[in-house]
Every structure is written in C-alpha cells, then in structure tokens.
Amino acid sequence: MELADLLIPGGVRVVSHLTSKKRLFQEIGEVAFGAYGLNAAVAIDGLQERESLGPTGVGHGIALPHARLQDLKKIVGVFLRLEKPLDYDSVDRQPVDLIFALFAPRDSGVDHLKALALVSRTMRDAGVCAKLRANVDPAKLHAILTETRAPQAA
Secondary structure, eight states: OOHHHHOOGGGEEEESOOOOHHHHHHHHHHHHHHHHOOOHHHHHHHHHHHHTTSOOEEETTEEOOEEEETTOOSOEEEEEEEEEEEOOOOTTOOOEEEEEEEEEETTOTHHHHHHHHHHHHHHHOHHHHHHHHTOOOHHHHHHHHHSOOOOOOO
16 A cells, blocks of 8 residues: 555645634545545544544644545545644644545455554655645645655554
8 A cells, every 4th residue: 555545636735724623624624525525524523523532643743633434435535734833732732734634434444554554654754744844736745745665664
C-alpha cells in the first residue's frame, strides 16, 4: 500500500483560515465529498465520533483524524494544509497546520491500521513536513505526499 493508493489530487487542499476543529471537519467533509463522493455529513459525524474517544492531534503541528464509514468501498484520504495553524487539543498542545484524514470501510480491519501507520510514518518525516509547509500548490503537495519512499519500520 502506498499513499498514491489512498490520496487523489482532488483530495488535497490549502485552506487559509479556519476558526475551530468543527469547521475543520466540515472542510474535510466537503473535500471528501468533492474528491470521492462521500456523504459529507456522514464523514463529519464519523470524524467527530472518533475524536470523542481522544484527540487525533499527534504533535509537531500534525493531526491524523480518521473514521470508519458504512458503504465505503476502499480507504481514501484527504490532506489539508492550513496557512494559519489551528488549536486542535494535540498531545503536545501545539496548533496544527498539516492534517491528513483517512476514511476506511467499517469492516476494513487491519487494512485501516496499515493505512494509518503509513500516513503516520510519512507525516513523522521532518523532511516531508518541511516540504509540505514550504508549498501552497495542491498539486505539488500531492506530489510530495505520494512520491515513493523506501519502506521503514513502524
């Protein structure tokens, strides 16, 4: 599995200003609808339900919200780069500016975890994050995220 299998160019967006996590999830839902045809309200509800179990802000300005959804056929991703970082209740209490959301079929089992691990490894790469923060073109952001990298241990 590679990020190119999870993220299409239409699933990447640069957002200038959001005021809340709720508004962020709405934006993710809109992008998921536009890129993959997901029901935005169902996607938003899934993200909020998962977030209620504990924050998905993993630190260093990165959030990895995710949800399992009914009637989804394959795992898909949405990436947002925020021009103004947003308070997200992250583990390190720092605001986030790089958000990679994943949506998986409800019964995806271990594939969902593998996709989450792949995204997590990619977003832990300081070089990748520096490139993402230095670009505002969605096509370039997609290329940075989906370029093939040597596999690393989780």
